[in-house]
Amino acid sequence: MTAKGLFISFEGGEGAGKTTQIKRLKEWLENQGHDVVLTREPGGTPEAEKIRDLLVKRDGGNWDGLTELLLFFAARRHHVETLIKPAIAEGKIVICDRFADSTEAYQCYGHGVSKDVFTQIKTIVLGEFAPDTTFLLDVPVDIGLKRSKRVNDSIEVLSDAEIEDRFERLDTTFHENLRAGFLEIAAQNDNRFMVIDALKPLDDITAEIQQTIEGKLTHV
Secondary structure, eight states, X not given: OOSSOEXXXXXXXXXXXXHHHHHHHHHHHHHTTOOEEEEESSOSSHHHHHHHHHHHSTTSOOXXXXXXXXXXXXXXXXXXXXXXXXXXXTTOEEEEEOOHHHHIIIIIIITOOOHHHHHHHHHHHHTTOOOSEEXXXXXXXXXXXXXXXXXXXXXXXXXXXXXXXXXXXXXHHHHHHHHHHHHHHHHHTTTTEEEXXXXXXXXXXXXXXXXXXXXXXXXX
């Protein structure tokens, strides 16, 4: 077990391949004897999952960018305080599918919410709390959206209301702005981010991620 916990987040646009790499990292860490908590945003706790339904499902609601931002941070507050921080304090490794960087990318770069507003709310909710390491899986928008559509089309659901594609259905300009936003956020936080070309072979991506985390584990 690690002497103290570790907080890892994965970011990227639609269809970047986060789910595959997160599962691989979790399995690799557990095989080494680490206690791993896998979670996601929005969501991660029963209360936050209710907010997730409002934000990502096709019929979740017609929210503007600022309202989305507030909902994301409401869910995040509960998620961090009741799941993520306690797990880290117990020496566990937390892997989170999206965190606050996604909110900045989607709501600020995608929907035009003021970065000053984002920063103020982030400070109120999180203070200085942030992931130890963030992996950004970068993929061209057209390829990512095609990948995402294939995944959604392959899932059998009872109704459109259950499909989590509210953001995928936004126009290409939104997604181009989103990708540019993620890359800018990563450049501004290069001490924490590792940007990975998501078009590379899956095994190569996995090896990069494992090598980075291996270095982190020697310092905890």
